Amino acid sequence: MSEVFDAIVIGAGQAGSPLADRMSREGWRVAVIERSRVGGTCVNTGCIPTKALVASAHAAWVVREAARWGVVPPAQPVVDLPAVIARKDRISGNSRGNVEKWLRGMANVELIMGHARFVDPHTVTVDGRRLTAERFFINVGGRPAQPGVEGLDDVPWLTNASIMRIDRLPRHLVVVGGSYIGLEFAQMFKRYGAEVTVVQRGPQLVPREDTDVAQALRKILIDEGLNIRTGAECVRLAPSGNEIAVQVNCKDGPPEVIGSHVLIATGRRPNTDDLGLEEAGVKLDERGNIVVSDQLQSSVPHIWALGDCNGRGAFTHTSWNDYEVVAANLFDGARRGVGGRVVTYALYTDPPLARIGLSEREVRATGRPALIGTRPMSRVGRAVEKGEEAGFIKILVDAESKAILGASILGVDGDEAIQSLLDVIVARRPFDEVMNGVRIHPTVSELLPTVLQSLEALKPLADE
Structure with missing residues (x-):
């Protein structure tokens, strides 16, 4: 005998949990199935715990390098790794606990811990239970791969x-x-x-x-x-x-x-190989990603794939945007897609590398006339004052429309500063219409208009 739900969410990650909340508020009866730990990669093995560890590493570096700021530490720092790991576990555990409490408090939502497997396009089994639904939303994330x-x-x-x-x-x-x-x-x-x-x-x-x-x-x-x-x-x-x-x-x-x-x-690979997707008729690409449309529907229209398992972005922020797209289309009468999503991500070395839009290499490949502006971080007052001058800013602009095509900021606070450029791209406005506001000094963001004022034609490379 099957238990019937309006929707089944497989995976309680960064897209599945908020989608369950939205469906709950719309009055749907929902099953959320999670075989491991709620919160997905971000909460358990990704962004949150790793950035907690990065913060501890930064603290050790500041103590070790204190003399550059005129501070003499009493001794060389000794990192207590078990204490660092325990701090990370507290932060990650609190986040995971909050997500689980959220899910268990949703009206009409049942959180089921176990491994879901399709037996037909409308049915999954979980530890002997048989569950059916009109719609399925797969948010199973990925895991490390070891190619080569x-x-x-x-x-x-x-x-x-x-x-x-x-x-x-x-x-x-x-x-x-x-x-x-x-x-x-x-x-x-x-x-x-x-x-x-x-x-x-x-x-x-x-x-x-x-x-x-x-x-x-x-x-x-x-x-x-x-x-x-x-x-x-x-x-x-x-x-x-x-x-x-x-x-x-x-x-x-x-x-x-x-x-x-x-x-x-x-590298990483999606967790799609043991879900019985072949029984549901869901197609995978050569990497194991679920093939989806611009609206994130799989080859079976009542089955959606969100997050790392769909090959359309492997970040927490793209997973969350997947949820926004699906929810808007289901409940708000929208026709949103992910095809026009602006590439945006950061590498959290110290200093971080923040990237949006096209790289210089990609701009060159388009063949379009373009402009480029660069400045070393040593020209940024905030970086000089903080004693962290490594890196540079690079911005690329379409020479005709003056649309920002892409940017890279390798430098202190670059992951925050680059967001204003992203907003300009999303607004689809020429940079010179929206970058003339007075900016706070001293910040990294204040140099972005200066970089744009110094744009030059992107010259061909020597081997082009």
């Missing part, structure tokens, strides 16, 4: 989740993967006091970014004492006594790095 790394069965290794549970500082942490997740942990553990080496298969860190951004970020990390090995042709792990040999096969430097711990940060 050999020897994983021969040695112990860490993921972005398990590294946040270790209780002693690594002697030497080797991070395989020089992109967003890997670099945050690499800098973090260096500031805790570990030796750190980053091994990146490609020729540059953060390959999605422009070369000048990647080079500036690399210099920041090297200046802090991190070892960076790019151009690793073949990455293989092997035992080396009580430690781990990471064979990198690079052209420069030793052919292997010996570490006490290895973090594999080479």
Whole structure:
């Protein structure tokens, strides 16, 4: 006998929980099924716990570097890693508890802990229960992937989740993967006091970014004492006594790095392979993402996919926007989609890298006439006063419409400052109509109009 609901939400992540709340307020009877912990990646193994760890790392760095501000600490800082982990757990746990309390307090919503699996397009089973609904909303998130790394069965290794549970500082942490997740942990553990080496298969860190951004970020990390090995042709792990040999096969430097711990940060994959989606007729792409329309409907129109499992963005903010799009279309008579969503994200190294819109490389690929403005962070009063002058600002503009095409800010408070540029893009207004307001001094944002006033034609590269 099946239990009947108006809607079933599979996964209590950053899209599923608020969507359940909206459906509850609309009078729907809803089942929210979660097989692990409510809150999704962000609350449990992503944004919230990692940024709590970044904050502890920043505190250690400030104490260690205090002399640059004229403060002499009584001794070199000693990081109490168990205390750092406990702080992270409190913050993450409180957030998770608040989400669960929220869900359990929703009218007409039942939170079911267990593993959902489709048996037909309108039915799932959960620990012996059979549940049916007119509509399904899948928000199951993703997990770490390990493409192209050999020897994983021969040695112990860490993921972005398990590294946040270790209780002693690594002697030497080797991070395989020089992109967003890997670099945050690499800098973090260096500031805790570990030796750190980053091994990146490609020729540059953060390959999605422009070369000048990647080079500036690399210099920041090297200046802090991190070892960076790019151009690793073949990455293989092997035992080396009580430690781990990471064979990198690079052209420069030793052919292997010996570490006490290895973090594999080479990508993520969606949690879609054990949901019985084939029984529901839901199509997946080659990466395992659920194929969705602009309105986030799958190949089966009454089944939607939101968040990391749909391949349309893998951030908390894009997951939340997925919820907004679906809710507006279902209940507000809207016809919203995600196709026009402006790319926006940040890498939380210190200083952070904030990005919106198109990169310089992408602008060049369009062939359109464009303008570019840049300024080093050393020209920003706020950065100078805080003693954190590394990085730069880069803004790209359409030469004809004066629309902002994209921007990168690698520098202190750049993740906050860039938001005003994002608002201009979303408003679809020329920058010179909306960037003339008086801005607070001293802030990073106050330099953005100055950068735009110095725009020059984007010149062809030497090899173009």
